[in-house]
Amino acid sequence: MIPREIKKAYQNQTRSISGLPGPNYWQNYSDYTIEATLNANESKLNGHELVIYHNESPDTLSRIVVRMYQDFYKKGNARSWKIDPSDVTNGMEFDNLKVTDFSGKDIYKRDYASVTNLTVVLSQPLLPGDSLMLEMDWSFLIPQKSWNRMGNYGNDIFMIAYWYPQIAVYDDIDGWDKIEFNGVTEFYNDFNNYDVTITVPPGFMVWATGDLQNGADLFSKSVLNKIEEACVSDEINMLFTAQDCRKGKVLKNRKKKSEWHFKAEYVTDFTFGLAKEVNWQGSSLVVDTVTGRRAFVDAVYPDSMITFPQAAEWCRWSVDFMSKELPGVPFPYSHMTSWSNGRRTGGMESPMMANDGDPTSKASAAGLFFHEISHSYFPFYMGTNERKYAWMDEGWAAYFTRFIYDSLFSDYHYAERMISTFERVSGTEKEVVLMTPSYLIADWQSYRSHAYNRSSAAYTFLRDMLGDDLFKQGLHTYMMRWHGRHPMPYDFFASMEEGTGQSLKWYFSPWFFEKAYADMGIKKVTLDNKVTIQNYGGLPLPVQLSCEFEDGTTEEIYRTAAVWQSGLDAVVIDVESGKKIKSIRLGSERIPDVNRANNEFVLENERGN
Numbered sequence: 001m002i003p004r005e006i007k008k009a010y011q012n013q014t015r016s017i018s019g020l021p022g023p024n025y026w027q028n029y030s031d032y033t034i035e036a037t038l039n040a041n042e043s044k045l046n047g048h049e050l051v052i053y054h055n056e057s058p059d060t061l062s063r064i065v066v067r068m069y070q071d072f073y074k075k076g077n078a079r080s081w082k083i084d085p086s087d088v089t090n091g092m093e094f095d096n097l098k099v100t101d102f103s104g105k106d107i108y109k110r111d112y113a114s115v116t117n118l119t120v121v122l123s124q125p126l127l128p129g130d131s132l133m134l135e136m137d138w139s140f141l142i143p144q145k146s147w148n149r150m151g152n153y154g155n156d157i158f159m160i161a162y163w164y165p166q167i168a169v170y171d172d173i174d175g176w177d178k179i180e181f182n183g184v185t186e187f188y189n190d191f192n193n194y195d196v197t198i199t200v201p202p203g204f205m206v207w208a209t210g211d212l213q214n215g216a217d218l219f220s221k222s223v224l225n226k227i228e229e230a231c232v233s234d235e236i237n238m239l240f241t242a243q244d245c246r247k248g249k250v251l252k253n254r255k256k257k258s259e260w261h262f263k264a265e266y267v268t269d270f271t272f273g274l275a276k277e278v279n280w281q282g283s284s285l286v287v288d289t290v291t292g293r294r295a296f297v298d299a300v301y302p303d304s305m306i307t308f309p310q311a312a313e314w315c316r317w318s319v320d321f322m323s324k325e326l327p328g329v330p331f332p333y334s335h336m337t338s339w340s341n342g343r344r345t346g347g348m349e350s351p352m353m354a355n356d357g358d359p360t361s362k363a364s365a366a367g368l369f370f371h372e373i374s375h376s377y378f379p380f381y382m383g384t385n386e387r388k389y390a391w392m393d394e395g396w397a398a399y400f401t402r403f404i405y406d407s408l409f410s411d412y413h414y415a416e417r418m419i420s421t422f423e424r425v426s427g428t429e430k431e432v433v434l435m436t437p438s439y440l441i442a443d444w445q446s447y448r449s450h451a452y453n454r455s456s457a458a459y460t461f462l463r464d465m466l467g468d469d470l471f472k473q474g475l476h477t478y479m480m481r482w483h484g485r486h487p488m489p490y491d492f493f494a495s496m497e498e499g500t501g502q503s504l505k506w507y508f509s510p511w512f513f514e515k516a517y518a519d520m521g522i523k524k525v526t527l528d529n530k531v532t533i534q535n536y537g538g539l540p541l542p543v544q545l546s547c548e549f550e551d552g553t554t555e556e557i558y559r560t561a562a563v564w565q566s567g568l569d570a571v572v573i574d575v576e577s578g579k580k581i582k583s584i585r586l587g588s589e590r591i592p593d594v595n596r597a598n599n600e601f602v603l604e605n606e607r608g609n
């Protein structure tokens with residue numbers, strides 16, 4: 001059953017039933033020019049912002065919705081994420097709000113705030129194809145104890161994300177996205193252009209989304225040379241150490257405040273990290289074998305980190321794997337910085353920047369770095385709506401992460417852990433149908449299973465069934481059609497079907513639209529070796545049988561989830577060995593099953609012997 005909003009999109013031809021963007025597809029975007037200044041002592045960020053907002057839609061807009069993410073910390077506001085009382089602030093304070101049309105005419109009428117959204121009512125509507133300018137000064141206190149994806153981490157380390165007043169997405173499905181930022185809901189952003197200048201106190205350095213425009217004015221000659229070398233080298237280069245920072249070898253002038261100027265085009269967000277005494281490792285690799293394009297992969301961390309000194313190595317592995325294997329699309333950015341917040345835990349992606357903790361176990365660390373980097377594709381390259389469909393990015397990130405574990409840390413048993421977490425919720429009242437909009441899910445365990453576990457399992461067994469080549473044909477069809485755009489689940493399902501040439505509704509329905517759960521069992525074994533597998537939970541999963549015969553030999557039988565294509569709730573597997581079955585076990589630790597008690601069969605007449 002297709003929701004009314006989606007049907008309307010088909011009628012308007014912004015999208016199509018075949019999963020292609022329709023001939024009338026459009027999306028809006030902004031050009032941001034931001035000057036931000038860090039006051040480290042007061043843990044405060046001030047900014048001046050000028051936004052040019054382009055209305056590419058066929059609609060006349062009488063108002064503009066601006067996200068004030070920092071109102072998450074505002075006294076009295078609702079939150080789904082606990083914060084320390086000391087971090088409760090006045091939220092985003094702004095001044096001199098000015099809205100003009102392109103001739104410079106003032107078109108501001110009034111504004112009103114909800115929880116984290118500021119709605120600006122226009123005195124003259126914004127016509128299709130037209131743009132407006134929105135300008136303001138703002139400031140906020142950077143949280144010092146509650147690090148919801150950003151904050152002041154102490155020891156002169158700051159990560160600034162979810163920060164600037166940002167024009168919400170206006171799309172062909174919902175119009176204005178008015179979902180409030182509650183600390184859990186993450187990305188749904190337009191593809192914007194950014195020109196950001198960050199002024200920092202003496203000794204501070206900045207890493208950010210986009211490309212640094214004035215590195216030559218900031219770094220010492222020796223550091224510049226090393227960066228240049230790393231940009232063409234496959235080796236991991238130590239660009240500088242925290243000791244170098246202390247000795248004054250890194251910056252041209254560390255006694256004066258400095259301005260860091262970055263530009264980024266067609267990205268869904270802009271974040272930056274600030275630090276004074278850190279180590280910086282850099283490397284690069286060819287990410288596009290056709291054009292020879294290289295991406296710079298780097299890691300920034302203070303001395304106290306345990307696993308971060310190896311981060312650059314794992315991040316290189318990650319970018320290489322993603323470019324060549326899965327999703328098998330050249331890394332979309334010029335650089336990928338994995339940036340240590342100096343703490344043990346946490347991980348937050350943004351385009352070209354990941355804000356990472358430093359787990360003490362190497363396996364956890366490598367997995368974390370990989371996971372955050374993989375978000376470069378979903379949701380950033382693809383522009384999915386994580387507020388409504390978290391599984392469209394977290395599910396992929398959770399699935400892809402399995403490969404760094406399988407390759408480098410197989411004894412961590414990542415895939416098995418993901419499966420057992422899924423089993424805890426699968427088939428319970430807590431489990432929500434994947435198509436439930438994510439922002440409606442208040443329970444943390446339900447949300448985690450929806451965003452990460454059930455979805456990654458659905459992708460895992462889909463690829464297992466189609467095989468890598470056919471799966472990639474489907475995935476790449478979806479990615480090529482929708483990158484840089486805003487795909488919805490129906491665009492994904494239809495594109496996978498078109499790309500693979502297969503009808504997959506029978507697979508997508510129970511996984512994404514129903515509460516089917518993971519429970520299969522052995523129902524019957526006949527004397528002529530026909531094994532009936534009953535699918536009690538209705539979820540299409542692979543059938544793995546470990547058979548032991550009377551002569552002591554064994555055999556493994558594996559059928560992908562395709563055995564359930566007929567839609568029946570039982571299948572018969574013919575064990576064609578010609579030998580007498582002594583016992584059979586169904587399943588494996590890599591296949592979820594909430595009830596394994598019905599997975600064993602032992603031939604009755606053997607039991608008494």
Ligand SMILES: [Zn+2]
Nearest residue numbers: 371375394397
């Ligand atoms: Zn994630």
